[in-house]
Amino acid sequence: MAFDLVLRGTLVRPAGPTPGGWIAVSGERIAAIGAGAPPPARAEEDFGDALLFPGFVDGQTHATSYRGLSGFAATSRSALAGGVTTMVDMPYDNPDPLDTVARLEAKVAAVESLSACDVALYATVAPGQGTGEMAALAAAGVCAFKISSFESHPVRFPRLPADETRAILAASVPTGLPVGLHNEDQEIVRGAIAALKAAGKTTPEWHEPSRPLAAELAATAHFLELGRATGAHVHIVHLSHPLGYELVARYREEGVRATGEMCVHYLHFDAARDTARLGARMKVSPPIRAGVVDALWRSLAADRFALVSSDHSSWPVDNKLVPSIFDAGAGIPGLETLVPSFYTDLLARTDRPAERLALEVAEKPARLFGLWGVKGALEPGFDADVAVLAPGAWRFDASTTRDGLNWSPYDGETFAARVAATYLRGRKVWDGTSVLGAAGGRFVPRRG
Ligand SMILES: [Zn+2]
Incomplete structure (x- = not known):
């Protein structure tokens, strides 16, 4: 035959x-x-x-956060051009986040009519919603939940207070799903932005100081403690600094189900070197920091990353190039550069670039999001x-x-x-x- x-x-x-x-x-x-x-x-x-390589699994994309569900059409074509055959798409859709089974069904229908690549889906829980829908979302096949400690948008990307976060983590345990966190402390960041604005400091170099490392690490540690208290799998969706990965590793050593994800731009850009040239074009949150790239590569060598993703955001550049850096959208497109840029940097910095690329961008995300056995390896049956x-x-x-x-x-x-x-x-x-x-x-x- x-x-x-x-x-x-x-x-x-x-x-x-x-x-x-x-x-x-x-x-x-x-x-x-x-x-x-x-x-x-x-x-x-x-x-x-x-x-x-096995088709790559991009563990963090925002295909539908700007155009809504129709965003799958163009974003998924970009994925294929970048070697990504599966996107793990975040729930913060425009206009409404994916927080009910009905919205999951609508997003699945959009995937199956519009997407050129395969898609796994995160769900979220809205403030005040309660945890009643989580089991049904898990049974319907979502791969993880995501919440935020910082309000980027009141409806689409809201902040969850601590008591609700704790309840969501407890409710996630019987589902077995990870709960991802966008990890920034709201009061620290808002206070820093207000002070910078009052001082007239609104150009791109003020983005990093407006979101101090303490805001990122404090939100991370808070979430990790709630993970310890509940037994949930607590997954930090991006850490911009090696101290974040150290913190997660320490909790893991103590038995907490803790993981931390790397987004590829943190391994490539340096705020001290690149902000003057790129300005808002490199605005992401948490920010790309100054002088930590080499240390982040040591974190990779120590196998500290749960996976490496693009965090592809679907913002048009008009949304970025506005007078104040604080009004510019956070997030950058990355589906077509994730693999070529990471491979190029791996080649320059590591001994086994191809195996590492397959591990971080195919096997690890496939395992974390429950796609292993179907996605993530060149193996019979996949x-x-x-x-x-x-x-x-x-x-x-x-x-x-x-x-x-x-x-x-x-x-x-x-x-x-x-x-x-x-x-x-x-x-x-x-x-x-x-x-x-x-x-x-x-x-x-x-x-x-
Ligand atoms: Zn993201």
């Missing part, structure tokens, strides 16, 4: 790269993998010495999601991105590889130039 498709190239697996490898696909799944002469197949594609990374200098031009935003703080940078092809469940969906075919993405429920 011939397979439907064989892909040839260097396979990236946890034990190390296998040159001259092959992946045999039957239907939507990987049927077999090996090295040497490939088995017969109805179609074969040979990528030579390019690296064949979905035939494959990202092909071709080595060679590649200049990134943000004007060509598929996200409908066409700006990026990485614009004009030269990366050490590009995504030459992407396969989603056995179907070629990106050929290095164009997204192919109609939207064919699916909702990926968390597995039990």
Whole structure:
């Protein structure tokens, strides 16, 4: 019996790269993998010495926070161009966050009609809502819950008070789902912003001081303590400083189910070096800080990250380039640069860049969000999601991105590889130039 498709190239697996490898696909799944002469197949594609990775899982995207559910169309095409076959999308949708089963059903319908890539979904709990809907959301397949200690928007991205946070964590335990936190202390940040505004300090270099490290670490420690008290899995969705990862590791050593996620821009930009050049284009919260990039790479070497994500935000650049840095949207697009930029930096800074990339951006997010067994590895039985990374200098031009935003703080940078092809469940969906075919993405429920 011939397979439907064989892909040839260097396979990236946890034990190390296998040159001259092959992946045999039957239907939507990987049927077999090996090295040497490939088995017969109805179609074969040979990528030579390019690296064949499991389709990447971007553990943090905000596809629908600006345009609403229609945001899936362009954002998912950007994902495929970046080698990302599964987005884990955050719940802070415009106009209403995903906090009920009815809203989950509407978002799943949007995924299945509009998305070109597969999507797993976070849910949230609104202030005052109570925890009554959480079990039903978990049973319907959401992969995690997310809440915030800081109000970015009163409805879409609200702040949860401590008593409700504690109740949400307690209610999450029987579901087994992680609860993610946007970790900034509201009073400290608001106070700092008010003082800076009063002093007329509203240019981009004041963004970092307006959100001091103490605000980030205090909110993190508070949440970790509530995790200790309840037994919940407490997941910090971004930590901008190595002290944050140390804090999480310390709680983990004490038996708390604590994890901390890295967003790739913290490993690449430095506020001291890049703010003058990029301004609001590099505004994220918590902020990119000055002088911590090398220490963050030591955190990676110490295996402190739960995963590495893009935190892709769907803001048009007009939302960023406004007179006061405090009125500029926080967040940057990142689906098409996550893999090329991280791989380029890994190549410069580590010994086993390909294995580390697969670990941090495929295996770890797939395991954390309950997608393992389907997503995250080149293994028989898994979905035939494959990202092909071709080595060679590649200049990134943000004007060509598929996200409908066409700006990026990485614009004009030269990366050490590009995504030459992407396969989603056995179907070629990106050929290095164009997204192919109609939207064919699916909702990926968390597995039990
Ligand atoms: Zn985010």
